[in-house]
Amino acid sequence: MSDVAGDTGRALVIGVVGAESTGKTLLVKELGRTLRERGLQVVTVPEALRLFCDREGCTPRVDEQRAIADEQTQRIAAAAERGNIVLADTTALMTAVYSEVIFGDRSLHAQALADHARCDLTLLTALDLPWVPDGIIRDGPQVREAVDTCLRRLLQEAGVPHALVMGKGLRRQANALSSIEHLLDAPARRQRQAGSSRWRWFCDNCDDGECEQHWLTRAASATASKNAEDSEQGEGGDAA
Structure with a gap:
């Protein structure tokens, strides 16, 4: 084989x-x-x-x-x-x-x-x-x-x-x-990943950035970032 x-x-x-x-x-x-x-x-x-x-x-x-x-x-x-x-x-x-x-x-x-x-x-x-x-x-x-x-x-x-x-x-x-x-x-x-710790693929099945699963991952990350920014702005306003 x-x-x-x-x-x-x-x-x-x-x-x-x-x-x-x-x-x-x-x-x-x-x-x-x-x-x-x-x-x-x-x-x-x-x-x-x-x-x-x-x-x-x-x-x-x-x-x-x-x-x-x-x-x-x-x-x-x-x-x-x-x-x-x-x-x-x-x-x-x-x-x-x-x-x-x-x-x-x-x-x-x-x-x-x-x-x-x-x-x-x-x-x-x-x-x-x-x-x-x-x-x-x-x-x-x-x-x-x-x-x-x-x-x-x-x-x-x-x-x-x-x-x-x-x-x-x-x-x-x-x-x-x-x-x-x-x-x-x-x-x-x-083998490539073992040689470079920076090498990263999206998932184990594909590296297509338009994959439906990747959309969900990116959307979740974007939402988390937006929530963090809103939280920081809110804390800044309270301090003022």
């Missing part, structure tokens, strides 16, 4: 998650093609839910959700034995999200988060693409926001770092690819 597999010698797993009709399947396909053209050994993992719907001709019942989540995790594990990079079209976490949103069932959360922890990078596809129908696998545009909200909540509560993927067409792919390149550069980056 080449150095791209990381410090542990195991495959790097990239989980692509997001609400329906946000381009996950196409993104995985295009990213896989691009990375293979660069000479990397990439295995893509299809969405177990889509495979179930195609096979059964219907959407799963609540009692079938756990098996679908387990199948997704097993497919990712099998892919990690065959390639240096795994691109997964969703993880068990998405099954847990849909179980909560559609059935009000939160019983899959703990195991799904534990399974998702195998991902070295989580790409979250944004809701900036128009909803399009796709047979029985789609629940409707009204469900997208609820799924996105639930997914973000679980990621945040579990402290799972994630990179938001936005944009249309090639721009969307380029944004996702930037986060992957940052992951692949991690060993060299750690």
